[in-house]
Amino acid sequence: MESKQQLLETIGEAEPEHRAYLKCLFQYVPDAIVKAMSYKTFQKEEYLIRAGCDSTTVYLILSGNVAGLDYQKQGKAYYFMDFAKMYIVGDFEVFGDIPQYCVSIYAAEECRVLTLAGASYLAWVRHDENALFLRMKNIMSMLTFETKNERELIFMNCKERLAKYLAEAYENQRGHSFERYKVDKTQPELSDRIGYNVRSVQRGIAALEKEQLLCVENGKITITQEQFLKLKQYQDLS
DSSP states (O other): OOOHHHHHHHHTTSOHHHHHHHHHHTTTOOHHHHHHOEEEEEOTTOEEEOTTSBOOEEEEEEESOEEEEEEOGGGOEEEEEEOTTOOEESHHHHHTTOSBOSSEEEESSOEEEEEEEHHHHHHHHHHOHHHHHHHHHHHHHHHHHHHHHHHHHHTOOHHHHHHHHHHHHHHHTTTSOOSEEEOOOOHHHHHHHHTSOHHHHHHHHHHHHHTTSOEEETTEEEEEHHHHHHHHHHHHHO
């Protein structure tokens, strides 16, 4: 970035929720930090961060969504947290003085980001109470939500987890206009995301379809607004 004005213009092109947060975050950012930032675009499924690599860069997300990916024993992928409201990634390790990234994070869709060296990021937030407060507030909000979510998942069977995932997937698309939302995940991908094997996922889909909480068309799950509301109600009753 050449100047704070250019930074503000770049932020002005960000998604509305990100834009509001980043404007507040950068309210008192020094010119030296602005000039140390770079703009970058990541294509869908391209990695921002890979576990085990040196934790040298922090990413500030302007648009698009990223997701976390961890590899468990026997190379099985475990997906966790859609970072819809996590506007910055890569700084957990910076704050914790951890030399390597602990998890991998990839673009779930095309993403536009600002990058900043971890050392520069830390030097900035150490002396900017406003930025530090906003970041800590964001982190605490996300961690509290994820902890609550993990506790709920422990006691859910496959059908209940699947209903929860599908309702959240529909809700995350609320900015789009559609009569039927088509879930773009395959059964193995759904299996990875909810933590049950593919056969259990297949039984869960069949059970939810029988209760008219979703439809399967040409092998793809589709959800109407009415079905979404029923899925939400099903969650509340579970």
